[in-house]
Amino acid sequence: MTRSARRTRRTLQAAGVGAAALLALSACSSGSHSDSTKSDSSASTSSSPKLSGTITVFAAASLQESFSTLGKEFEKQHPGTKVTFSFGGSDSLAAGITGGAPADVFAAASPKTMAIVTDKGDGVGTPATFVRNQLEIATLPGNPDKVASLKDLTKSSLKVVLCDKTVPCGAAAQKALDAGKLKLTPVSYEQDVKSALNKVVLKEADAAVVYRTDVKAAGGKVEGVDFPESADAINDYPITLLKDAPNAAGAKAFVALVQSAEGQKVLTEAGFLKP
Numbered sequence: 001m002t003r004s005a006r007r008t009r010r011t012l013q014a015a016g017v018g019a020a021a022l023l024a025l026s027a028c029s030s031g032s033h034s035d036s037t038k039s040d041s042s043a044s045t046s047s048s049p050k051l052s053g054t055i056t057v058f059a060a061a062s063l064q065e066s067f068s069t070l071g072k073e074f075e076k077q078h079p080g081t082k083v084t085f086s087f088g089g090s091d092s093l094a095a096g097i098t099g100g101a102p103a104d105v106f107a108a109a110s111p112k113t114m115a116i117v118t119d120k121g122d123g124v125g126t127p128a129t130f131v132r133n134q135l136e137i138a139t140l141p142g143n144p145d146k147v148a149s150l151k152d153l154t155k156s157s158l159k160v161v162l163c164d165k166t167v168p169c170g171a172a173a174q175k176a177l178d179a180g181k182l183k184l185t186p187v188s189y190e191q192d193v194k195s196a197l198n199k200v201v202l203k204e205a206d207a208a209v210v211y212r213t214d215v216k217a218a219g220g221k222v223e224g225v226d227f228p229e230s231a232d233a234i235n236d237y238p239i240t241l242l243k244d245a246p247n248a249a250g251a252k253a254f255v256a257l258v259q260s261a262e263g264q265k266v267l268t269e270a271g272f273l274k275p
Helices: 003-047 061-077 090-098 111-118 168-179 193-201 212-221 228-232 248-259 261-269
Strands: 053-060 081-088 105-107 123-133 135-139 160-163 188-190 207-211 223-225 235-242
Touching: 053 061, 053 090, 053 248, 061 081, 061 193, 061 212, 061 248, 061 261, 081 090, 090 105, 090 111, 105 248, 111 123, 111 168, 111 235, 123 248, 123 261, 135 168, 135 193, 135 212, 160 168, 160 193, 168 207, 168 228, 168 235, 188 193, 193 207, 193 212, 207 212, 212 223, 235 248, 248 261
Parallel strands: 053 081, 053 105, 160 188, 160 207
Antiparallel strands: 105 235, 123 235, 135 207, 135 223
């Protein structure tokens, strides 16, 4: 073989080795990238599981408007989910939960009513206070009876409605009356704050002691009157996951939304106080 032929053969061999090395490196790089992508995708999927199914929330009546808004937002953020609510007096809701009613989340209007559930071991972890609420007097539009204070409600000429004392709004009203050293005999005791407010809306009562949030939610149907004794009767609102929650993952995500900046904005705009 001539010197020229040997030189050509060595050049071709070197080129072949280089090409093989390049192919191997490319394959390795491609495989590594693929594995990395799979790993990242897997990690993302595992950290954000897709939620589905129904989340059942038992909540104090005063939360109706704000929680309904948050429920719609939750369904929008998690297609395939459905949030259903049972609103009412916190004591009645708590009794339902301890009696076996299927629910995922409980939001009460007072620590006392929350304790009905947690003392029975039906809650998960320690309930978290997510908002607070303050009382206000609801009068007929225009305040025709010129109610200006809690003391004015003691006038015998006025038909006044209170929440039952077993309900957080009723217990708070009694606490405010005690702070002002006042005695009041209402024409009726209602089982939740919405029922008390509705008596005024329907003009079956001249005034009711309810929450500021309920006065605000009623719009022009009632007029609100602040009174200083309400500062002595502000209610903390706790929320908890429930032990036998049918949809524990959905429940946890809903509670997270309530406590998030977005959830807190909806609640404070409704008139609730920050925790």
